Amino acid sequence: MFHISAKKNLLATALLLCLPLAAQAQDYPTRPITFVVPFGPGSATDQLARAIGQGVTEQSGQVVVIENKPGASAMIGASDVARAAPDGYRVLITTNTSQSANPHLYKKLSYDPIKDFEPVTLLGTGGQIMVVNPASPAKTVEDFIKLAKENPGKLTFGSGSSSSRIAGELFQQMAGVELLHVPYKSNPLVISDLLGGQIDMMMADMATGLPQAQSNKLRALGVTTSKPSPLAPTVPTISSAGVPGYEMGYWFGAYVPANTPAPVVSKLHDLLVGATTRAAATQFYTQTGTQPVTSSPAELADFQKAETEKWGIIIKKADIKPS
Structure with a gap:
């Protein structure tokens, strides 16, 4: 059994180890944050990332750098963040492509959509x-x-x-x-x-x-939505125009590398959610017909799991063979 003095030493050591994490979360962010977008400039994800980034800067005073890493069906960008330091300064702004669809489209991924990331929040859904x-x-x-x-x-x-x-x-x-x-x-x-x-x-x-x-x-x-878009009211739904029952959509979400401290994830979550209500993001949502949807990290994890199952069914039914 440990002596009381030994227990005190262990407790003191544990507290010392926790202090840097607590300080890191309290001060975060203290330097520029990079949003990695796994698609090219001008894509919807890129536009959203820039709008959200502006909102984060307005709240935190820190610059948000947008880094586009397109290619390989979002795998290049996703892999980059999966391998990054888990400190909250490299954030993946992505879609169902990297997190739900790719596991069914490729035999081997260069990242694990679940194990390699900490979910932060949903950022929107669209058609x-x-x-x-x-x-x-x-x-x-x-x-x-x-x-x-x-x-x-x-x-x-x-x-x-x-x-x-x-x-x-x-x-x-x-x-x-x-x-x-x-x-x-x-x-x-x-x-x-x-x-x-x-x-x-x-x-x-x-x-x-x-x-x-x-x-x-x-x-x-x-x-592709079940109802006409208010942005294009004269454009019919595909379902009503010749393919009954057709409906499809996409979603945006934010992730950081696995093992990012929970307090940092929480602080980043609050910044991202706050950014969705700022002028730049509101303009993006309004102009693109995207629904501003946010979530807790746990809710995004559950949503991603359900979406992965749904996309798997669609891909299998479409007889798409993993490459």
Whole structure:
């Protein structure tokens, strides 16, 4: 058995070890925070990260640096944060692509979506818009389906995220058509090729696709949500325009490396949630039709688990084989 003096020494040592963590949480953040975005500049995630970053800066006085690390279906950016120091200064601003869909799309990931991260908070949910080049003969969803059935496997659809890809895959399955998938590093790159006529269709997030449709650079055929978007009330839902029951969406969330001290996660959580109500974020939500949704870390963990199961069912049903 320990002597009383030994117990006191152990207690004193434990308290000393806890002091740096307590001080770290109390002072956090004391230097710039980096938001790692696993998609390219101009993507919806990038736009949200910049808006949230501005809100965090307004509250904390610390600069937020946005670092885009696109590619490999968000794996490059996610892996970067998974390997970072667990101190709250490198934050992954991501989507269901890296955290829920990739485990079903790839045989081997360079990170573990659950074990390698501490969830912080949800940041929003949204829908997508089906867009084609204005030169396309398809003026409606039904037109596109008819065109695809007349040319099986010849029409292409591009995607720069799992959300975009699975929306296209689900469309194929439910509409009974065969399209050729063309992968990209990020959704803005897909938009560029769609504008140039290199591909035929895209399921774009509203932040990326809607401005192009509103300026008539692309033609909107339908939205993936169950109800029309208030931002594009004249664009029908895909479900009502030819594919009954079709519905798809995406979500944003913030994560830090596993073993980040709970007090730091809590402080970062409060900063991020506070940022969602600031002017820059409110403008993003309003202009993109994204719903501002936040959560506790535990709620995000539960939500991610449920979403991973849901995406797994969709991917399996679409007969997508892990690569």
